[in-house]
Amino acid sequence: MIGHRKWLIPDGYLPERSTGELVSHEAVCVLNVHDEDAAIRLTFYFEDREPMSGFVVPCGARRTRHIRLDQLRDDAGRGLPRGVPYAIVVESDVPVVVQHSRMDTSQPALALFTTMAYPAEA
Amino acid sequence: MIGHRKWLIPDGYLPERSTGELVSHEAVCVLNVHDEDAAIRLTFYFEDREPMSGFVVPCGARRTRHIRLDQLRDDAGRGLPRGVPYAIVVESDVPVVVQHSRMDTSQPALALFTTMAYPAEA
Amino acid sequence: MIGHRKWLIPDGYLPERSTGELVSHEAVCVLNVHDEDAAIRLTFYFEDREPMSGFVVPCGARRTRHIRLDQLRDDAGRGLPRGVPYAIVVESDVPVVVQHSRMDTSQPALALFTTMAYPAEA
Amino acid sequence: MIGHRKWLIPDGYLPERSTGELVSHEAVCVLNVHDEDAAIRLTFYFEDREPMSGFVVPCGARRTRHIRLDQLRDDAGRGLPRGVPYAIVVESDVPVVVQHSRMDTSQPALALFTTMAYPAEA
Numbered sequence: 001m002i003g004h005r006k007w008l009i010p011d012g013y014l015p016e017r018s019t020g021e022l023v024s025h026e027a028v029c030v031l032n033v034h035d036e037d038a039a040i041r042l043t044f045y046f047e048d049r050e051p052m053s054g055f056v057v058p059c060g061a062r063r064t065r066h067i068r069l070d071q072l073r074d075d076a077g078r079g080l081p082r083g084v085p086y087a088i089v090v091e092s093d094v095p096v097v098v099q100h101s102r103m104d105t106s107q108p109a110l111a112l113f114t115t116m117a118y119p120a121e122a
Numbered sequence: 123m124i125g126h127r128k129w130l131i132p133d134g135y136l137p138e139r140s141t142g143e144l145v146s147h148e149a150v151c152v153l154n155v156h157d158e159d160a161a162i163r164l165t166f167y168f169e170d171r172e173p174m175s176g177f178v179v180p181c182g183a184r185r186t187r188h189i190r191l192d193q194l195r196d197d198a199g200r201g202l203p204r205g206v207p208y209a210i211v212v213e214s215d216v217p218v219v220v221q222h223s224r225m226d227t228s229q230p231a232l233a234l235f236t237t238m239a240y241p242a243e244a
Numbered sequence: 245m246i247g248h249r250k251w252l253i254p255d256g257y258l259p260e261r262s263t264g265e266l267v268s269h270e271a272v273c274v275l276n277v278h279d280e281d282a283a284i285r286l287t288f289y290f291e292d293r294e295p296m297s298g299f300v301v302p303c304g305a306r307r308t309r310h311i312r313l314d315q316l317r318d319d320a321g322r323g324l325p326r327g328v329p330y331a332i333v334v335e336s337d338v339p340v341v342v343q344h345s346r347m348d349t350s351q352p353a354l355a356l357f358t359t360m361a362y363p364a365e366a
Numbered sequence: 367m368i369g370h371r372k373w374l375i376p377d378g379y380l381p382e383r384s385t386g387e388l389v390s391h392e393a394v395c396v397l398n399v400h401d402e403d404a405a406i407r408l409t410f411y412f413e414d415r416e417p418m419s420g421f422v423v424p425c426g427a428r429r430t431r432h433i434r435l436d437q438l439r440d441d442a443g444r445g446l447p448r449g450v451p452y453a454i455v456v457e458s459d460v461p462v463v464v465q466h467s468r469m470d471t472s473q474p475a476l477a478l479f480t481t482m483a484y485p486a487e488a
Contacts, residue, residue: 010343011273029133031209045308064167064209087275087308099132109231109353109475151377153453186411186453221376231475254465255395289430331397331430353475
């Protein structure tokens with residue numbers, strides 16, 4: 001089956017500031033080309049505290065899902081802090097492909113970056 | 123033979139706005155180093171609807187092709203919507219290498235990103 | 245164990261200029277998902293001189309570490325020069341995942357780029 | 367030996383315009399961690415003409431080389447055209463690691479992108 005069940009992303013960060021109409025954010029973009037729905041679990045690692053887990057997002061069969069990390073909430077309503085370095089582990093019960101992107105509008109005129117996540121196993 | 127016949131790109135998006143002389147767009151860039159012409163088929167996955175297929179672009183022997191996704195049309199003249207998250211599957215009958223880039227001119231001063239696509243099989 | 249013990253990054257550069265409140269910089273972002281602390285060793289390669297080594301940074305068990313290269317110092321207090329091309333080899337005694345990013349604020353409005361580093365062995 | 371002898375980069379482009387003090391350019395960044403000097407050969411592929419070869423650049427033992435594509439010349443003094451899509455094949459007689467980056471200053475405030483090149487064989 002195409003894709004992997006675990007992906008890692010070391011450089012996570014939500015800029016504290018935004019300018020203009022676009023909000024600084026990150027997205028974990030998932031592609032599920034299979035005929036089964038996938039449940040996507042996200043765990044966040046920090047520099048100075050234990051990991052946060054409990055974030056689950058569905059990605060249907062033959063669907064993509066662009067998960068906005070600045071809007072993500074766990075069961076208790078907790079979200080990610082801004083201005084704090086983190087890293088991300090993405091797990092799925094169905095093999096998927098994962099790409100990570102950031103939009104930074106701290107200064108007038110936005111900046112973007114992206115990379116495929118690092119696949120941990122087949 | 124160098125390259126792969128299938129490549130996946132989870133983070134596709136055509137920004138709704140452009141400023142200045144450059145139009146916000148994405149490109150799927152294909153390199154075919156072989157001595158046979160390649161036919162490149164693109165399928166687009168969405169968050170809330172079935173995939174769109176029917177987009178075919180040639181890439182000649184020993185040629186590159188930078189496919190502008192904002193200008194791409196299928197046999198029925200349909201194109202991709204702006205402002206909607208999607209993902210891309212690129213298939214080729216000859217092994218190729220695929221890279222995906224976005225130019226975003228939503229705000230004055232452009233932003234760029236790029237990544238190699240994810241190869242699905244040899 | 246997830247990750248690799250050696251990662252390479254050919255395009256390192258600290259821009260000489262910064263504008264606004266954000267300083268032009270690079271970060272080597274490390275994710276250690278294991279239950280053992282990691283010691284991260286960085287070696288810098290140049291175009292016209294022998295490599296610089298002697299930079300060691302800890303990354304705890306179940307932690308990320310975003311290493312700011314403009315602030316990094318070796319045992320003798322030496323740092324990296326600005327305005328000079330370099331490349332980076334990252335070594336860890338525990339397998340980790342490594343991503344490399346640059347923020348360039350040479351002109352008003354920042355620019356960003358990122359990529360996974362290249363893993364040298366399992 | 368660490369690295370590969372052949373790397374591919376589908377998305378090459380030299381923007382026609384530049385603003386401010388920085389010139390729009392691309393760089394092919396090579397890292398040679400071995401104790402032998404490497405000769406780096408670049409071939410450029412286009413959408414509508416045969417490939418251009420004959421570009422050779424040295425990268426010494428334990429050295430990096432950031433090859434500016436806007437300044438590159440072959441034996442006959444020919445360089446790359448601006449404003450034309452191309453793709454790049456990088457070959458080395460010693461295994462190296464290759465990353466590709468673009469700086470675009472078409473609009474006030476620069477943009478950057480980068481990715482590891484695609485390795486063709488060990």
